[in-house]
Amino acid sequence: MDYKKCASEILQAVGGRTNLVSAAHCATRLRLVTVDNSNVNVKELENIDGVKGVFESNGQLQIIIGTGTVNKVYDEFLAVSGMSAATKDDVKAAAAAKQPIIKRLIKTLGDVFVPILPAIVASGLMMGLVEALGKIPGLGFAGTDWYQFLDMVANTAFAYLPVIIAVSAARVFGGNIFLGAVMGLLMIHSNLTNGWAAADGYKVWYLLGHWGKIGKYTFGQINQLGYQGHVIPVVISVWIMCQIEKKLHKIVPEMLDLFLVPLVTTLSTALITFMFIGPVFSTAETYLLRGVQEIVKIPFGIGAFVIGLIYPITVVMGLHHMYNVVEAGMLASKEFHNLNIWMPIASAANFAQFGACLAVGVKTISAKRRTVAVPSAASASLGITEPAIFGVNLRLMKPFICAMVGGACGAAFGSIAGLGAKAYGVTGIPGYLTINNIPLYTIELLIAGGVAFVATILFWNEDKSELSAEEGNTTSSNQPAPVACDDVAEAVIEAPVTGEAVARENIPDPTFASGVMGDGVGIVPTEGVLVAPCDGTVISVQDTKHAVAMVGPKNTEILMHIGVDTVQMNGDGFEALVADGAQVKKGQELIRFNIEKIKVAGFNTTVAVLVTNSDQYSNFEVKNLGSVVKGTEVVVAK
Template identity: 65%
Template sequence: MALDYAKCAAEIWATLGGKDNVATAAHCATRLRLAIVDIDKVDLKALENVEGVQGVFSSNGQLQAIIGTGTVNHVYDEFLKVSGLTAATKDDVKAAAAASQPLPKRMVKTLGDVFVPILPAIVASGLMMGIVEALGKAIPGFAATPWYQFLDMAANTAFAYLPVIVAVSAARVFGGNIFLGAVMGLMMIHSNLTNGWNAANGYKVWYMLGKGIHFGNYYLGQINVLGYQGHVIPVIIAIWVMCKLEKWLHDHVPAVLDLFITPLTTVILTALLTFMAIGPIFSTLETYVLTGAKWLITVGYGVGAAAMGAIYPVTVVMGLHHMYNVIEAGLLASKDFGNLNIWMPIASAANFAQFGACLAVGIKTKSSKRRAIAVPSSLSAALGITEPAIFGVNLRLMKPFVFGMIGGAAGALVGEWMGLGATAYGVTGIPGFLTINKPVQYCILLAVAGGIAFALTFTLWHEDPDDWDKPAAEELPAPTTVAIKTEKGDVVQPVNGTIVPASKIPDPMFAAETMGPSVGIEPTDGNVYAPFDGTVQMVFPTNHAVGLLSDDGVEVLIHVGVDTVNMEGEGFAGFVTQGDKVTKGQKLLTFDRSAIKDAGYSDTVVLIVTNKDAVGKIDKAA
């Protein structure tokens, strides 16, 4: 009897603890994959007993329900209907994973979400400021020309109006109206306010509720007539409050009045909260953070700077490095630090050290593929973009990453001793010459950081001979060994390699043979062949799985690797489509074993008989 897809989907939905408990829904060749907010709210026992669900397990924050090839896509479509969810995208999955992280990580991620989109503007302004300043020094008299005045104005615009840019980006992140966000950002640097950089010269105070109630020097309702130029945290907090208020009003104000009441109420209430409380409180806290950063960098004759130079690439791996933008923006705005970004030399030393380590790998490696990745990645790191070098090369090999940390610590220490600082942020590595205060000393910093990392990696890192380039092997003929015998016919192993018991497959569902009698094959090449004469029933869009039905009535699923659906088709190619007739030994798919390994997955090929009740007695080769 055919499975009732709608009934199956509805019963699955009933076990999940309500709509608020399901963040996203997606599927692969065999499984329904659900991002669950609170796994304790899911009735796992009931889910396992749903007709059509062949097994359930939780992995990497996902609840996975085995439905089966050719069936899961139909159940998924019905699941979307009954749940009201939409098909998950890659961004949806990322967002769902982020939502389940601890609060501190979510806060840091939010800072990154706010700053990453505005970095191009910051970087462009920082580089332009460096170029203008360099021209002013190189060409006597240029600073007095209209050209210099114009270029100087263009260069510092992003920094002069940073709260506006931050406000717009924050409104987008928090789901509010970006134009209301822009209004709040502009309000915080309004020309009627004393410029925040001139606060030391004094500013007016408006006592909105008089001087009746006070706490120390602060009077209830007091507004300091002071702008927030150079501040970041007060702006982000203010926009977060604005967005929460705006959403609440949209939900409670009648639709006919929403256009008028919601924007007006949102702006005026947010403005009062910002200038009476959020701004004074969080600008003060931000000052404490900057003081702490200054202490950390300068403590112990540069020991703190060295520690941060070592730790910096670790924070890149964790996705925490964007939080430094807040510190850097505050340093530039603070006269206490000479309006210099003293954090930049630390970041630059850390980044350039990863360049040195990655370049050493590119030169020393005997793998043409690794060299093709390492050399351009190292050049990117030299320009301040380290993710390709860290994630693509150094971290995978580990030793180069550690040697880069050592080089970063040494470079940061030298930078602190020499009193380096920058006039912008978002720019490190070679482009940092345009913003650094002491170019010669900065050159020494880069040489120390990159040189030490390069030398250590080139000397102490040794490549696994298995990664060396090998002569291209001739394509092996299609295998002929029978992997599974049934009363209706034999199933030949679909790939060349060693057959292993299902229990050796590195996946709990496949290992438990939840979908049917199974074997694994440890492949020796990347070709998948038809194991019998038959018909193609299904080819998954990413070409990592194919379902077949033999002319004798044996139904199988061939699944290449474990969790390889996450590779989104990269490294896979298909040569057949649904409905095609195939003969035993015909090539069905190809896969790149190196790509699967580099992605961190097992390349074990799983062969499953999915209609065991229809084929009689089954004997497996392993």
């Protein structure tokens, strides 16, 4: 590969040096921030020799090149563009600064919510299961002690949601997570009237007497009312807490810091929260929910149709995390009968992406495209749509539009049918455990997925010129040159970590799951040691120590990426034991990593084990899934 030629063509396709703000790279991707993305010729980028994919995320233009290659292209890119090297944090900051303030706020909200989704999903699924068992005629489960116990377990995450949100928000805003937990607990303290019982009335504290009365509000008034189910007041409160705490750390002498900073931070934040933030933002949240309710209640499902139509666009723009707030509010609102009516709309939109992506997989004559489309469709059916959207539908555009229409039709039906969920955080097939009407929900999914599937079959036709450029042949400029194989009959790749092996399409990273970086497996680790999966040569150890690439038997190019988005940890919790160019033996330790640190930082720990040139082998087989130990055979390439 001509790295300089690749870099020069990328520079031209992105609009030249004048259209660039910052550039960095990770284990597989060149990450750019541009002045104006409309000046980027995406189709030209995708056809450059060495570029495996292009997508935009969080203000960054991410160009997938591949492990062991991206760093060489990056060096040439800096040389031809005249730019200075930037860190991932520099690029992230530049991308964030470029985004509109609304999008930045919504992204922050997403950063708070994404790490806590496992807790919400677990509780939601358990709530759906327990309630379903309790409603089975003749079983009598609802009257048992087991039902009471399981109902308590299932409800915990929702009953104490402000605490979970507060801890996550403190981590995002750089504050003490335990002080954040105190603020969350304070907002649902037992001395306050439970927020779900507000209709029965509550008392008021007048800290400054009865002077300063404006309308119904008295200055210094604190309502003895908890914030169960509220989200925005908690996030705002913890943000202020973190600003106060960081300011005090700078000005308070070290000998007084330990007790003075937590004391002043907690008391001042509590006063600000209960006097101002709580009343103002809980009211604003209520108006937002009413606005959503009015849109959804437009007759004949028209409102739901409109929301279902634009929902995928908000996913592409990264705005969909804000719906967690809407859904949490619905579940906490008697006005909505404690029912999440937004979930069926989102579920229809997501399942439509499944239908469109599956249609591409069925209709395409490209084996390469099919290997991406089919597993991406399976992922979308479970509510994880990024592989389908970014890997297939949006890239081809017509399937994406067909999915929008299918989602709108399904959402309209769901609204007319009165569908709703008992929790949030799950859509698609897992949504069966939280939905209020399984037969009608099935019909909604069939409508959404069916319309998208049929429309894609009818209106999307494969571009033969695009196909030849993407699929290529042995002489195509986009097809990697065949590599010389050594004299072993097959390359055996063993598990580099001990844990639970999952199929590649179930890796919780859209790029890896889609297969664009090659085939392989994911392993959820139970030990923090990564070893060589075979004999070979290390070709790249990332400076953030979260990923390593090597060449193994039969010239297999192996990428081992620890965790999802762990590049953001900047090496904290990782220790590299080898360097570029090292000759390693099977089972030799490569990286040690702290699983708990990764979890506390809010990142998924799954280790991606991919053969990035898997398409060059006539027989590529995943041998073992489920429980594996280091040394278990997981992949064989012939």
